[in-house]
Amino acid sequence: xxxxxxxxxxxxxxxxxxxxxxxxxxxxxxxxxxxxxxxxxxxxxxxxxxxxxxxxxxxxxxxxxxxxxxxxxxxxxxxxxxxxxxxxxxxxxxx
Amino acid sequence: xxxxxxxxxxxxxxxxxxxxxxxxxxxxxxxxxxxxxxxxxxxxxxxxxxxxxxxxxxxxxxxxxxxxxxxxxxxxxxxxxxxxxxxxxxxxxxx
Numbered sequence: 045x046x047x048x049x050x051x052x053x054x055x056x057x058x059x060x061x062x063x064x065x066x067x068x069x070x071x072x073x074x075x076x077x078x079x080x081x082x083x084x085x086x087x088x089x090x091x092x093x094x095x096x097x098x099x100x101x102x103x104x105x106x107x108x109x110x111x112x113x114x115x116x117x118x119x120x121x122x123x124x125x126x127x128x129x130x131x132x133x134x135x136x137x138x139x
Numbered sequence: 140x141x142x143x144x145x146x147x148x149x150x151x152x153x154x155x156x157x158x159x160x161x162x163x164x165x166x167x168x169x170x171x172x173x174x175x176x177x178x179x180x181x182x183x184x185x186x187x188x189x190x191x192x193x194x195x196x197x198x199x200x201x202x203x204x205x206x207x208x209x210x211x212x213x214x215x216x217x218x219x220x221x222x223x224x225x226x227x228x229x230x231x232x233x234x
Contacts, residue, residue: 051195051198051199054191054194054195054198055195055199057191058188058191058192058194058195060188061184061185061187061188061191062185062188062189062192064184065181065182065184065185065188066181066185067181068178068179068180068181068184068234069177069178069181071178072176072178072233072234076176078176079176080176081167081171081173081174081175081176081177082164082176082177083163083164083166083167084163085163086160086161086162086163086164087160089156089159089160089163090156090157090160090161092156093153093156093157093160094157096149096152096153096156097150097153097157099149099153100146100149100150100153103146103149104146104150138167139163139167
């Protein structure tokens with residue numbers, strides 16, 4: 045813990061912003077079910093990205109990367125699932 | 140270059156997914172101007188996150204972090220700008 049620098053703290057703050065950025069979007073979807081304008085490709089890629097980051101974090105044994113992406117998977121995975129279900133049901137055209 | 144491992148490559152692939160995930164959403168907005176359902180808070184946080192990551196990358200002198208977030212700022216910054224303009228003009232209610 046004595047080795048944490050200002051630069052490390054900046055990294056943690058950046059990780060917080062990136063991890064929780066999609067939370068307001070997820071809350072909006074939870075409240076309104078509006079997903080028509082969201083890109084399926086975007087949230088497919090974001091979910092795959094978070095899974096790969098989690099695996100990477102586990103391999104390098106970095107707790108910040110693990111934690112940030114475990115939370116990230118829940119948030120973007122929720123948005124992806126809602127969009128995917130809507131896409132299949134409604135044949136919406138936003139890829 | 141001789142020190143690049145399979146784990147490093149996994150990290151680069153993860154970085155690519157995360158960096159380019161928002162590109163299909165940006166292209167969709169460019170084509171349709173549809174931003175009503177996007178969360179302003181999400182894209183504000185994502186833009187701030189990418190800026191902080193870029194500063195972090197510059198401070199630790201990590202080219203992958205620098206490059207990924209320089210591209211990321213352009214993509215999420217575009218989405219944020221479109222949403223912000225729409226939000227101010229239309230008084231749309233999606234925060």
